Amino acid sequence: MSNDTMVQSRRTVLGSCLSAIAFGVAGCVGDSEETDDEPDERGEGPETLQAGNRVLNSSFPMEVYDPETDTRLVQIHWHGQRSNSHWHQQPLDVPLDRWETYEMRALDRDGEIIQLGEQQPLQLVMVRTEETPEDLLEKEIDGNMIDIRGRNPGRGEYSFRLVSGNQIEWESPLVQLRVE
Structure with missing residues (x-):
């Protein structure tokens, strides 16, 4: 395996890891856009607050x-x-x-x-x-x-x-x- 291929593989792995971390963090601190599973400002939704x-x-x-x-x-x-x-x-x-x-x-x-x-x-x-x-x-x-x-x-x-x-x-x- 050439050095270029190893560097590219490491970059791919690192990029994938960073993307996964970003998605994980975004799920907890992401924007406040509501989905169908989240209550609206009146507290109404699948599990109301x-x-x-x-x-x-x-x-x-x-x-x-x-x-x-x-x-x-x-x-x-x-x-x-x-x-x-x-x-x-x-x-x-x-x-x-x-x-x-x-x-x-x-x-x-x-x-x-x-x-x-x-x-x-x-x-x-x-x-x-x-x-x-x-x-x-x-x-x-x-x-x-x-x-x-x-x-x-x-x-x-x-x-x-x-x-x-x-x-x-x-x-x-x-x-x-x-x-x-």
Whole structure:
């Protein structure tokens, strides 16, 4: 094989790799043009972003913040369906044997925080997957605030639900939590 052929092959492989990376990134940070699978600005689509009588933000419906510093720790990037959506900046780190407070911000279509709690139309619930150890962490939820204490080192996956009484109004994609 000549040097010209090897250089051309390397360029072809490199070009293909870069194209694949660009397509992967474009799927997550691409333009905001809607497809038939994505909800419109009213939140209507195959899986609406409706929670009770509130329409959630069509791009970033839920975020978790450090309430002391107002630093966003993780956020959902919505791609039109729960199965296609995911959390950015995960896993969410939880300290071992120490309580940490996190603020959950469910955002409406205008980016305004939806108040959650016993006296509100929507309440926040955190649910672990069956694969997540039951003794991974402890949690207490009060309105938009979640206190979490890691009990054992490891990882788990949880979903956040917006509920009205016993009715699930909306459920997040799974987020990874890491106790260290």
